[in-house]
Amino acid sequence: MRKGSACLCAAIILLDSPAAHAQLSGSAGIVSNYLYRGVSLSSDQPAPRVAINYDGAEGWYAGGQVADARLGGATHRSAQWLGYAGYAQQTASGISWEAGVSRYAFPQRPGWHFNELYGGVVLDNVSARISYAPDYLGMHTRTWYGEISGGTELPELPAMRLRAFWHVGYLGSIRAAPGSMIGRYDARIGVQGGWHDWRAELSFDAARKRKTGGYYYGNDERTTHDVVLSVARSF
Numbered sequence: 001m002r003k004g005s006a007c008l009c010a011a012i013i014l015l016d017s018p019a020a021h022a023q024l025s026g027s028a029g030i031v032s033n034y035l036y037r038g039v040s041l042s043s044d045q046p047a048p049r050v051a052i053n054y055d056g057a058e059g060w061y062a063g064g065q066v067a068d069a070r071l072g073g074a075t076h077r078s079a080q081w082l083g084y085a086g087y088a089q090q091t092a093s094g095i096s097w098e099a100g101v102s103r104y105a106f107p108q109r110p111g112w113h114f115n116e117l118y119g120g121v122v123l124d125n126v127s128a129r130i131s132y133a134p135d136y137l138g139m140h141t142r143t144w145y146g147e148i149s150g151g152t153e154l155p156e157l158p159a160m161r162l163r164a165f166w167h168v169g170y171l172g173s174i175r176a177a178p179g180s181m182i183g184r185y186d187a188r189i190g191v192q193g194g195w196h197d198w199r200a201e202l203s204f205d206a207a208r209k210r211k212t213g214g215y216y217y218g219n220d221e222r223t224t225h226d227v228v229l230s231v232a233r234s235f
Contacts, residue, residue, distance in 0.1 A: 022054070022057050026052035027051050028232060030048045032227075033045070034069045037169060038187075041071060041080060047070075049065055049067035050066055061086055063084060063085075064082055064084065067080045071108055081104070084103070086100020096123075097122075100118055103115050114135055114138065115133065117132050118132070133145075141175060143173045144173070146169060147167060164192075166187075168187045171183070171184045186208075188204065198231070198232070199231070206224065
């Protein structure tokens with residue numbers, strides 16, 4: 001579920017174009033571990049996914065993705081859905097901003113469905129976003145997620161574009177019950193490569209639970225880490 005600032009960047013490219021126009025794009029691929037804010041939603045197994053995005057000429061955008069993954073404790077795989085819609089604009093000073101809403105759906109666990117409101121800014125190659133969920137994963141808990149992401153272009157290989165990227169985030173709440181995933185840091189660093197309509201991404205992802213009241217939320221493992229590979233084709 002890495003939509004992150006990609007939606008905003010795509011909308012800003014259109015806004016910055018002298019002949020901005022609506023654009024529909026999508027991709028299909030597979031990821032070695034479907035991570036969401038440092039937590040695996042595929043039981044640490046590979047997951048295929050399909051994404052689609054619509055960028056309007058006036059800054060409106062919408063899209064979504066579906067992954068065929070397996071939640072922890074589930075006996076079989078099922079679709080996991082994400083939908084979002086928002087608005088992005090670029091100011092005269094060069095700073096870009098966005099605001100929107102996301103909907104997360106887990107057919108295997110209907111009680112986990114939740115909505116988020118988000119807002120963010122982009123300056124040069126760095127973006128920041130904060131998201132608010134009034135009922136995160138059906139826990140009857142209000143949460144916020146703050147994240148900062150960035151990247152830089154690398155020297156190109158023959159017919160291949162390369163980009164290094166990084167991301168840090170924190171999921172917090174005014175109140176969180178023991179055993180929840182709330183109170184958690186996550187970070188990732190990696191490289192992306194593009195060749196014609198194909199894109200590959202290799203990253204190192206890590207997460208750490210916040211220590212509260214002498215113990216760590218969730219299971220006994222206070223830190224997790226994984227190397228994640230994804231390959232996708234645009235259409």
